[in-house]
Amino acid sequence: MKKHVFTLVLLTLLLTGLFAKGAMEESAADDGTLTIYCYDTFSSEWGSGPTLIPLFEEKTGIKVNVVSTGNALEMLNRAIMEGDACPADLILGISDDSASRAYNSGLFASYESPALADISDELEFDPEHRLLPFDYGAFAFVYDTESGVTAPTCLDDLTKPYYKDKFILIDPRTSSVGLGLLLWTIEVYGDAYLDWWKAAGSNALTIADGWSSAYGLFTEGEAPIVLSYTTSPVYHVMWEDTTRYQALVFGEGHSTIIEGVGILKSAKHREAAEKFVDFILTEGQKETAIANSMYPANSKTELPSAYDYAPLPKLLHIDAETIAANLETWLNDWTVAMVK
Numbered sequence: 001m002k003k004h005v006f007t008l009v010l011l012t013l014l015l016t017g018l019f020a021k022g023a024m025e026e027s028a029a030d031d032g033t034l035t036i037y038c039y040d041t042f043s044s045e046w047g048s049g050p051t052l053i054p055l056f057e058e059k060t061g062i063k064v065n066v067v068s069t070g071n072a073l074e075m076l077n078r079a080i081m082e083g084d085a086c087p088a089d090l091i092l093g094i095s096d097d098s099a100s101r102a103y104n105s106g107l108f109a110s111y112e113s114p115a116l117a118d119i120s121d122e123l124e125f126d127p128e129h130r131l132l133p134f135d136y137g138a139f140a141f142v143y144d145t146e147s148g149v150t151a152p153t154c155l156d157d158l159t160k161p162y163y164k165d166k167f168i169l170i171d172p173r174t175s176s177v178g179l180g181l182l183l184w185t186i187e188v189y190g191d192a193y194l195d196w197w198k199a200a201g202s203n204a205l206t207i208a209d210g211w212s213s214a215y216g217l218f219t220e221g222e223a224p225i226v227l228s229y230t231t232s233p234v235y236h237v238m239w240e241d242t243t244r245y246q247a248l249v250f251g252e253g254h255s256t257i258i259e260g261v262g263i264l265k266s267a268k269h270r271e272a273a274e275k276f277v278d279f280i281l282t283e284g285q286k287e288t289a290i291a292n293s294m295y296p297a298n299s300k301t302e303l304p305s306a307y308d309y310a311p312l313p314k315l316l317h318i319d320a321e322t323i324a325a326n327l328e329t330w331l332n333d334w335t336v337a338m339v340k
Contacts, residue, residue: 033063034272037088039075041292043068048291052284059279062272071210072176072259073098079264080105089267090276092134095176096125096258097183100324103130108262111274115281119297123258125320131260134280135294138254138313139180140230140247141167147224154250155188158225159199167225168214169200169207173331176257177211181227182334183323184255187316193330194337201338230254230311231293237306238290246309253314259294 042049043066053064069075072093079086086107094102102108108130116124116132123133141158143151149166152158158167170178185193201207205223208214218226230247237243261280263273280288285296289303295312296303 030268031063032269032272033065034090034269034276035065035067035088036276037067037069037075037079037086037091039072039093040068040070042066042093046291048284048288051287051291052280055283055287056276056279059283060272060275062269062275064276076102079107083107084266086264086266088264089269089273090261090263092261092280094131094260094262096131096133096260096320097176097179097318097323097327099125099131099260099320102262103128104324107264107266109265109267109270111263111277113274113277113281115278115298118300119281120299123297125258126260131262132277132281133258133260133297134285135288135292135297136256136258137229137231137294138256138315139177139184140228140232140249140254140313141225142218142228142232143246143248144218144221144224144244145246146244149224151248152225152250153248154252155185155196155200159196159203161203163225164203165205166223167204168217168223168227169204170211170214170227171207171209172334175208175210177214177227177229178207180255180257182330183318184316186330187255187318188252194333197334198337207338229293230313231295231307233309234290234293234306237309238304243309247311249311249313251314253316256315256317258297 038049041047049066053066056062057064067088069078072095075091076094076098079088079091110129111132112129113132119133123136125133141152152163157163170181172178172182185196189196208217211228214226215228217223233243233245233247236245261277263270263277267273281298285298285301286303289296289301
């Protein structure tokens with residue numbers, strides 16, 4: 001999910017054209033081009049797409065058309081709405097918390113990539129291999145060490161008067177990161193999760209609609225603490241040469257998200273799609289980890305030293321079936337409790 005909005009001016013006009021939103025979305029004739037649906041961050045100039053796609057094209061000779069479809073939830077909704085008429089060959093970025101919706105759509109084909117041999121069983125959230133994990137992350141609060149504010153040590157701290165207006169939350173209805181926090185609080189507090197949200201929500205500077213707006217406010221100095229990922233400091237170390245921003249590790253553990261890639265049953269270029277999946281699970285892992293600031297799924301991936309600043313805490317996880325059975329209720333209850 002990741003996802004930093006800092007512009008790296010490293011692209012040529014050709015790449016900018018290639019990844020313009022919706023570019024080449026429709027083609028008059030099938031020329032063998034592989035079409036990928038992705039979330040906006042992958043295709044943006046700060047995402048991994050502008051680096052990965054040229055490498056894949058050079059290696060395989062397969063041309064790629066990337067269609068940016070909004071956030072991960074919007075991407076899946078679009079594919080489900082289009083059904084068998086979906087022009088994509090594969091979809092990249094469906095997280096495990098949305099997996100049941102993807103399975104129930106019946107759109108995805110099974111593919112057991114050889115690269116799965118180097119991916120931990122704990123990350124393989126679909127035993128039928130309709131969605132294959134390519135990266136994962138742990139949600140965390142990121143802290144500005146130059147703010148002079150004492151860092152919180154647990155979720156409960158954020159409900160205390162001291163932290164009034166000192167942190168930014170994200171809406172779970174409109175953001176996968178906000179949804180990650182919702183699941184995190186359910187894992188920690190159980191049925192009392194709304195008590196935390198009511199207290200922390202009234203304490204927060206704001207509840208942003210998405211990660212980009214929240215993190216932007218944070219880096220602009222509006223608040224010294226923001227919801228993000230344990231891997232977020234990697235970006236700042238690599239591209240800004242600063243350790244100013246650090247991920248806070250809480251003793252109760254941290255909710256996780258696993259991102260998957262899946263081939264559609266209706267894919268017109270199945271062989272090319274399989275080659276792309278194999279690529280992103282092997283050679284593409286390092287670039288994906290660097291650009292997305294997420295942990296790579298492939299255990300053989302050699303990461304830059306900047307990942308020393310991405311602590312891997314105790315991981316909490318709710319299985320996809322439980323989420324699917326309860327998510328609508330959880331979100332409805334959250335809306336009643338939080339929306340005035």
